[in-house]
Amino acid sequence: MNGPGVSASDEAATEAFLPPDQAAEPFAPSIDYSGKLLLTNGVTTIEGTSGGGIASWATLAGMEERGLGISAHATLVLLPDFTWQSHGVAASFGNRIELSYARQNFDTNDAGAALGLGEGYTFSQDVFGAKFRLLGDLVYGEPLLPQISLGVQHKRSRNDAVVAALGAAEAEGTDVYVSATKLLLSRSILANGTLRLTKANQNGLLGFGSAAHPDYGLQFEGSLAYQFSRRFALGAEYRSKPDNLGLGEDGWMDLFAAYAPTDFLTLTAAYADLGSIATFEEQRGAFLQAQIAF
């Protein structure tokens, strides 16, 4: 039988040149694959968007380059005087737009009694996020052109009366941020910088702004991570915060390790230093997170 383009006379001669795999399998079925590279969906932040844990990145949640990507996460931060718990979901489409939701619960444990709120008083808020990838690519394209995304996060405190009593001007607020993130393959380093306009007190858990500081301020988030293998990365982050309430609110930092035991699961463990929270100093502890993404 004549294959297309190969005449019978030289078929015997060329057969020897053809690797057996090609000769045996003339055509393979095609599937519409559009998956991302491992870890390039980032680690869900405490605000529910794709990032590095405490800093938002320009990356988008989920493992899809073209279709619908979905992720869900649960986070626990164990501090000396408080316990932070958050969980949420995020969806992205075409690696272009991300929508996210997270619920944060901040348990004051014994500190609640000392603050006059009652033992185990829990601050909670809902965070609704949207992020749009403007340009660039995390991995490909120009080595010096990062992926750049614009995001908004609308936060609603569920403790209106208490945050007002603490001096917050508002119980809800909206952050706007722009992130630039690039995987510098030549150095195996992921670098991120984020500028954020916000008036959130302790991320919004203690409300937004105050009588003395009612306006938006510009804050910075920076991340550096080193990729040891396809599945494992170590990194550090810093995030500056306003001190609208005059409680001596500090910037946050963390050292994190992210590991992807399977293509769908990312486990993150970090040492987090959240500084002074509600006059309780040196809130340093463990940040633990599980994230599944498709």
Add this chain to the structure above:
Amino acid sequence: MLLLAAIPLLVLQQAPDPDVDWDAEFGVEAEIRDSITGELPVEPYDRSNANAGAAPFAGDSMAAHFNGQPGIRRVVDRLVDLNLADPRIAAIFAGHDTVRLRRTLFEQFCYILNAGCDYTGRDMRASHDGLGSRKGDMNALVENLQAAMGEEGVPFAAQNRFLSKLAPMSGDVIER
């Protein structure tokens, strides 16, 4: 009854001549593989190392990480084998002259890794024209290349350094 009536017609029907050369009937030009290289002919083009799409590394440390030309040859052959067996992207390679692909890909890797080769293939835009590759396809290929490099014992940091030379080519490779 209708079926019975059809039987004589089926018997009378002439069987197609098995010896018809349909390629000739439809004017399909036969492409003849080179008797020495085993490659199919390609349209003429200017040969230049610039077609490799990246400047080579300085020094010989990257070539050493890949165990020289024999190691690069193993990585390329393994990469092509993995791609042909990978249901995600096999279809892109199925209609391809893999004899030529193995040679030109080896030359490209060897040139970029500064292991003592010249690249004689076409540039990245011309060689990927019409393949319809998407970013997901590129990701699948990167994973296969990582697997091939891993099997050769190339350290992960060196794998990424090599990928940093290939990643900027995405604009010429990805079409959709």
